[in-house]
Amino acid sequence: MTGDTVRYALFAEVFAALAHPKRLEIIRLLASGEDTAGGLADKTGLSKANLSQHVHILKARGLVHCEKRGAFCHYRLTSPKVLETCELVRQLILDQMDLTTQYRRQLASVAPLRKKGAS
Amino acid sequence: MTGDTVRYALFAEVFAALAHPKRLEIIRLLASGEDTAGGLADKTGLSKANLSQHVHILKARGLVHCEKRGAFCHYRLTSPKVLETCELVRQLILDQMDLTTQYRRQLASVAPLRKKGAS
DNA sequence: GGCACGGGATGTTCTTCAAGCAACGCGTGA
DNA sequence: TCACGCGTTGCTTGAAGAACATCCCGTGCC
Numbered sequence: 001m002t003g004d005t006v007r008y009a010l011f012a013e014v015f016a017a018l019a020h021p022k023r024l025e026i027i028r029l030l031a032s033g034e035d036t037a038g039g040l041a042d043k044t045g046l047s048k049a050n051l052s053q054h055v056h057i058l059k060a061r062g063l064v065h066c067e068k069r070g071a072f073c074h075y076r077l078t079s080p081k082v083l084e085t086c087e088l089v090r091q092l093i094l095d096q097m098d099l100t101t102q103y104r105r106q107l108a109s110v111a112p113l114r115k116k117g118a119s
Numbered sequence: 120m121t122g123d124t125v126r127y128a129l130f131a132e133v134f135a136a137l138a139h140p141k142r143l144e145i146i147r148l149l150a151s152g153e154d155t156a157g158g159l160a161d162k163t164g165l166s167k168a169n170l171s172q173h174v175h176i177l178k179a180r181g182l183v184h185c186e187k188r189g190a191f192c193h194y195r196l197t198s199p200k201v202l203e204t205c206e207l208v209r210q211l212i213l214d215q216m217d218l219t220t221q222y223r224r225q226l227a228s229v230a231p232l233r234k235k236g237a238s
Numbered sequence: 239g240g241c242a243c244g245g246g247a248t249g250t251t252c253t254t255c256a257a258g259c260a261a262c263g264c265g266t267g268a
Numbered sequence: 269t270c271a272c273g274c275g276t277t278g279c280t281t282g283a284a285g286a287a288c289a290t291c292c293c294g295t296g297c298c
Contacts (some may be wrong), residue, residue, distance in 0.1 A: 008141070008147075022286095049287085071246070088204045168259080
């Protein structure tokens, strides 16, 4: 039981790393090839400090790898499985949208997560 | 750009739904077949109220489906892709562990996410 | 060496999430 | 009808996450 608990926590950590729009955007950018922190900050519109934080989270979870060359840090994805996971979730979302328009509206109105929008 | 932003947010919502140990445990339980809210609460050790909240999040993201039969709510996974995603992440974690023991220690000590453990 | 720049780390504030508790609606069976 | 069990919803409190500002360190250039 405890072992499972730890395992689930480990899973959750990885999912949590992916549970942010900007971090997903970073991953998508890195899918096109490695990039520097400055480049990522510029393309995502994040401040360097903020991007550094997000990248640190991705690094801590082992999703991206950092290689320091001179004054620049070059980031890249550690595994293509990261992209596969995103693709799978994309299909999951599309499936839900295809299933019923009802589900589609739920997903669209789910952003606040406070009001169920079903009023 | 804005469209991409929305898309990333949608992705993030789904990942966020998976970014909790107890919700992953619920998914794992539902992988064995549908179950009632009471059954899930009992097996996960959550209170009925708390479980209801977690299941609501999974429902809102379209990961589980609820069917009310009499006084009981029967929950089941909406798609096998949910399990596939978890499996992919599991392989991702195993890959990282295999890569280097260093990565393994990072993942193991990542829980607080504050101190990098590198003293 | 001195300076500017890229990148990371720290601290603060604000927002959001999670768990506990209590109360309610609802269907069931007596 | 009434009481009971099942499930959900509010509210509240505490903890985690995110954005921002600031400072520090290492590198490259003058």
